[in-house]
Amino acid sequence: MMTQGDKAANKRMKSDNVQAMLMIAPFFIGFILFGYVPIIYILRYAFTDFGGFGECKFTGIANFVRIIKRxxxxxxxxxxxxxxxxxxxxxxxxxxxxxxxxxxxxxxxxxxxxxxxxxxxxxxxxxxxxxxxxxxxxxxxxxxxxxxxxxxxxxxxxxxxxxxxxxxxxxxxxxxxxxxxxxxxxxxxxxxxxxxxxxxxxxxxxxxxxxxxxxxxxxxxxxxxxxxxxxxxxxxxxxxxxxxxxxxxxxxxxxxxxxxxxxxxxxxxxxxxxxxxxxxxxxxxxxxxxxxxxxxxxxxxxxxxxx
The missing domain is CATH 1.10.3720.10 (MetI-like)
Known part of the structure; x- marks a missing residue:
């Protein structure tokens, strides 16, 4: 059985974990928003003919062929x-x-x-x-x-x-x-x-x-x-x-x-x-x-x- 001291120690540990998570949450959210989201955005449009407005047309590797050849x-x-x-x-x-x-x-x-x-x-x-x-x-x-x-x-x-x-x-x-x-x-x-x-x-x-x-x-x-x-x-x-x-x-x-x-x-x-x-x-x-x-x-x- 857990003693009163063990329960208090676990409670303090959980409190410290919550506090640590709250402290790193802003950085973690910012890292996701400004790190991974732009990468997904780039991957999404790299294979399309998109001018920022209007239709986003899938073109396969046409953009990469243009880079290499033209x-x-x-x-x-x-x-x-x-x-x-x-x-x-x-x-x-x-x-x-x-x-x-x-x-x-x-x-x-x-x-x-x-x-x-x-x-x-x-x-x-x-x-x-x-x-x-x-x-x-x-x-x-x-x-x-x-x-x-x-x-x-x-x-x-x-x-x-x-x-x-x-x-x-x-x-x-x-x-x-x-x-x-x-x-x-x-x-x-x-x-x-x-x-x-x-x-x-x-x-x-x-x-x-x-x-x-x-x-x-x-x-x-x-x-x-x-x-x-x-x-x-x-x-x-x-x-x-x-x-x-x-x-x-x-x-x-x-x-x-x-x-x-x-x-x-x-x-x-x-x-x-x-x-x-x-x-x-x-x-x-x-x-x-x-x-x-x-x-x-x-x-x-x-x-x-x-x-």
Whole structure:
């Protein structure tokens, strides 16, 4: 038979369970509404010819055939996303890691620099896109004014008249927006290393760059793998920054896959609303992102085995 104490303990346990369920219910409901419902929506319309209004006509795999055979712009936008991600991450990740190492020192006033360097990460991507479009404006941009005043150029440069110059600006803006959050992640990883390990490494003569590669990096390697994966996927899904800064110009050459899908879905930039076709492109893009994730995890599997 249950004692009075057991009954009280069970009652408290049930009360705690109910309280826990109530606390996670809003998150769980939001996850279902904004996670799974859109996926079901996309799956529903990917195999149809639907323009947002009127009849929803089932077309089978016609949308996917169109993507593969008759839409080179989609593949170009996907390639642009990969090029932009590769270029910016080659700068962003080493910069974030280097700053984290420098800021992981017990020096007076270091918190000020941590907060200051992190600030760009809390600014809206749309605002950052507008800032960089104004900074690099061809006639009244601050960058051209500084370069001309320093005598480095004789006349203003039109930064957005060619694909590669515009892509450079997008990469620069994206690095400025995202290096701060990656820096904080790396800083948290570095601060999780016990001080005794630094002391032992110093005694053994592993200091500076040697100490970083032989002592510090092996410890944070698993965390480094996760940070880089999130950065890669996030970079491939870039959208609002591109729309605000170049909107795919010049001539759509800086269009990335997410902006291309967005404009097809909502009929932007003079395009027709093609919900069905945009849904099919979303599925194809999701497959590519999944492939990138699997390949990356396989290629970096040894990072988890370093420690």
């Amino acid at each position: 839409d080179p712009d989609f593949w170009q936008s996907l390639l642009n996303a990969f090029l932009l991600a590769a270029g910016k991450l080659a700068v962003e990740i080493p910069l974030a890691l280097g700053l984290a190492v420098l800021l992981n020192r017990k020096i007076r006033g270091m918190n000020f620099f941590r907060v200051t360097l992190f600030l760009p990460s809390i600014i809206s991507a749309v605002i950052i896109g507008l800032i960089f479009s104004l900074l690099f404006a061809s006639h009244n941009g601050m960058v051209n004014a500084i370069l001309m005043h320093a005598g480095l150029i004789a006349k203003p440069i039109n930064w957005f008249n060619t694909k590669w110059k515009a892509m450079f600006i997008l990469g620069l803006a994206s690095v400025w927006q995202n290096y701060g959050i990656n820096m904080i992640f790396f800083l948290m990883a570095l601060q999780s290393i016990p001080q005794e390990l630094y002391d032992c490494a110093s005694i053994d003569g592993a200091k500076g760059i040697k100490g970083f590669f032989y002592v510090i990096f092996p410890v944070i390697a698993p965390i480094f793998q996760s940070i880089l994966l999130v950065a890669i996927v996030g970079s491939l899904k870039i959208c609002d920054l591109v729309i605000a800064c170049t909107n795919g110009q010049p001539g759509g050459t800086t269009e990335v896959v997410m902006t291309y899908i967005y404009k097809s879905f909502f009929g932007k930039s003079g395009r027709n609303i093609e919900v069905g076709y945009a849904s099919a492109m979303s599925l194809v893009t999701a497959v590519f992102l999944g492939m990138v994730t699997v390949v990356y995890l396989r290629a970096t599997k040894k990072l988890k085995e370093i420690v």
